[in-house]
Amino acid sequence: MIVEKFDAIAVTMCYCRHEKELLGEPCQVTREKNNCLMFGKIAKFAMEHNFARPISKEDALRVLRESAEAGLVHKAFHVNLDPDREEEAICNCCKCCCGTFQMYYKGAAPLHNLSSFMAYVAADACSGCGLCGEICPMEAVTITDGIAAVMENRCIGCGVCASRCPQGSIQMKKTGLRKVFVPPKRA
16 A cells, blocks of 8 residues: 555645635535645655645545545556656545646546556446446446446546445456546537
8 A cells, every 4th residue: 555655644735626715616525625645755845845744644544535435536646657656646636626637627638547447337236326427527437227337438447436336336346557548528
């Protein structure tokens, strides 16, 4: 687990949620803004410059747990955006505030992620309630003939649908590293 690898861990305010609040568009998912985590050298730098405060591993795990419970997407960032290098941060993102999601939904940039997971629906257990489609930040889940269906080319493997499914009919399966590239929507 990422958190266990580091002695220096810091938490800071989510810039994206803070910006949206200042613009009068508060987050629709959570009121919590202090949930962006930094690790190692970047954590030390941020703490030295009073941009973040130190937290324990237990507190970092609590931040991650509470973020998942709220329906936020854990996005890990690696040194030089290289997944073979060490992690330096985890943001806990929502569709309504996250700069990356916002650029995609405004049609300004594609969504380009690396993921090692994919959501799969156990059709026999699905009630077709539609919650998964409502909360998926990539709008990758649809309801067809009363059963949830995952569009694999859009699924970023975040697990928001699986963690919130009231029937437990969505499972996350390890896929191996895969690139998810979704062209931006056209207006």
